Structures are given as structure tokens and as C-alpha cells.
Amino acid sequence: MNIINLYCWFASLFIPIHQPDIDSVYLSWNDVTLYALNNRMIRATDSPSDRQFYTDQMESLAKRRQLVPGEIIKSSARYVFLRHLKQDLPDFSESFFIVELERRGEVNISYKFVLDCIDTTHSLLYGFKENNGKWEKIFSKDVKLHINKDLNQQHIKRFQGINRDEIIATYFEKGKAVSAEYFRDRTISGNSFLIELIANYFPSYSKK
Numbered sequence: 001m002n003i004i005n006l007y008c009w010f011a012s013l014f015i016p017i018h019q020p021d022i023d024s025v026y027l028s029w030n031d032v033t034l035y036a037l038n039n040r041m042i043r044a045t046d047s048p049s050d051r052q053f054y055t056d057q058m059e060s061l062a063k064r065r066q067l068v069p070g071e072i073i074k075s076s077a078r079y080v081f082l083r084h085l086k087q088d089l090p091d092f093s094e095s096f097f098i099v100e101l102e103r104r105g106e107v108n109i110s111y112k113f114v115l116d117c118i119d120t121t122h123s124l125l126y127g128f129k130e131n132n133g134k135w136e137k138i139f140s141k142d143v144k145l146h147i148n149k150d151l152n153q154q155h156i157k158r159f160q161g162i163n164r165d166e167i168i169a170t171y172f173e174k175g176k177a178v179s180a181e182y183f184r185d186r187t188i189s190g191n192s193f194l195i196e197l198i199a200n201y202f203p204s205y206s207k208k
Contacts, residue, residue, distance in 0.1 A: 022079065022082045022083055022086060023072050024175070024176070025082055025172070025175060025176065025177070026072060026078060026079050026082055027070070027072065028176045028177040029078060029082075029098075029170060029172075029177040029180075030067050030068075030069070030078070031069070031177065032170060032177045032178065032179055032180040033067065033168060033170065033177075033180045033182070034058065034067065034069060035180070036168075036179075036180040036181050036182045037054050037057055037058050037182050038054075038058070040054045040182055041054035041055055041058075050158070050184075053184070054182070057182070066078070077110060077130065080133065080134075080135065081112055081128070081130075081135050084128075084134075084135040085114065085128075085135075088137060089114070089116075089126065092116055093116050093117060093118055094173060094174045094175070095117040095171075095172070095173050096114060096115060096116045096117055096171075096172050097113075097114070097115040097117070097147075097169060097170065097171050097172070097197075098112055098113070098114055098115075098169075098170050098172065099112070099113040099114075099115070099167060099168070099169045099170075099194060099197060099198065100112050100167065100168040100169075100170075101113070101165050101166075101167050101198065102165065102166065103165060104165075109129065109130070110129070110130040111127065111128065111129055111130075111201070112127075112128045112130075112135070113125065113126070113127050113128075113197055113198065113200075113201070114126040114127075114128070115143075115145070115147075115197060117147065121144060122142065122144070123142070123143050123144070123145060123147070124140065124141070124142060124143070125139075125140065125141055125142075125143045125197065125200055126139070126140045127139045127140070127200070127201050138201070139200075139201065141200065143196075143197070143200065145193040145196050145197060146193055147193050148192075148193060149171055149179075150179075151169050151170075151171060151179055151180065151181035152179075152181055154169070154181060154183075154188055154189060154192040154193075154194055155181055155183060155187055155188070156187060156188070156189050157187070158184060158186055158187050159186045160186065160187075160189075161183070161185075161186045161187040161188040161189055161190070162186070162188065162189075162190045162195060162205070163183060163185060163186060163187065163188040163194075163195065163198075163205070164185055164186075164204065164205075165185060166182075166183065166184055166185055167182075167183040167188065167194070167198075168180060168181070168182050168183070169181050169183070169194055
């Protein structure tokens, strides 16, 4: 090995494995979320109240500067979370889910659950909680879930589901958000892997 090849080899040891930049992940995440909300609004043909709900959600996210089409808002909860995630969990697999849940009350509390799909039988689940604009890891564990990447199949008619909170689930592949689904309360089937996932932190989601 000559000196030039030796130098190139040595330098390569310090070059990190390529990871998509936060900006592109953030934009793709927002794009699929807006698509999911718009799709739900279009489908609510027999319920004017549902159509209005999804319209209001999109407008609220924009007004609060949390989700604006094509715009990078570095102060938004999602961008701050991605920055934290890159620092806390740099070695992610190419396939993962992010499930967002907000507990509403006198003080709204935001949670994000990250499911890192190692292979078909082995996944790692991480839970994060927002505290004063910062994200903190609250647990991590190995889990075995029957994962269905088609998030639309997890959605059922309102009041037939068992989720108590509004939830956004997003599937990522190769550093890009591929699909998302927006779930109003009571629209996720009790048999969904999303319910099993959330039940790892919220026992009230466990099957009775």
C-alpha cells in the first residue's frame, strides 16, 4: 500500500457513514404529514365536522409555526427533536417509525416514540418527552411487534378505536419520510401494533 492509498484509508476511518441531513428529513416528514391530513379531509365526505377538524389542524400547525409547507423552522418541535435524535441515537437503521402523541390537559405534554426496525423480529423502542422545549429520553427497550408498514390500514372508523389521544405516525426509510397517518382519538384498532407500541409507556393502552 503506497503512502497515498494509506492516507486515503486512514482518512476514511474518520468519515461518518452517510446520513441524510436534518433539513431533508424534516421537510419530507412535514410533507407526508400534510398529505395525510389533506387525505383525511378529502375522505370525510359524509362528515362536515371531520372535514373542518382536519382543516383546523393544518391551519393551527401553520399558525403556531410548527409545520409550514416547504419551510424549515428550526425552532419547531420536530426540528429540535431531530437534532436531539441525531446526537442521542446516531446509529439508526434505515427503517424506523416516529409516533407522536400529545397528552392534553392543564398543561399539554408531548411525547415521541421511535421504533427502530432492526429486522422483521427485532426492534428497539425509544420514548422521548418534551420538557421546556427540550427532549429527554424516558425509556428504551427491545420489543417484538407485528409491524405493518401500511399505516392507512391501522385507521378505522371514529369511535371504533381505542386510542385516547390524537396521534401522528410516520414511517421512514433510508433517511426519508415515506408515509404518515393522522389519527383522531378512537380511530386506531386495538389490534394495531401502534397500540402495542404506545402501551409500553402508557399502560392504559394495553388490551383488556
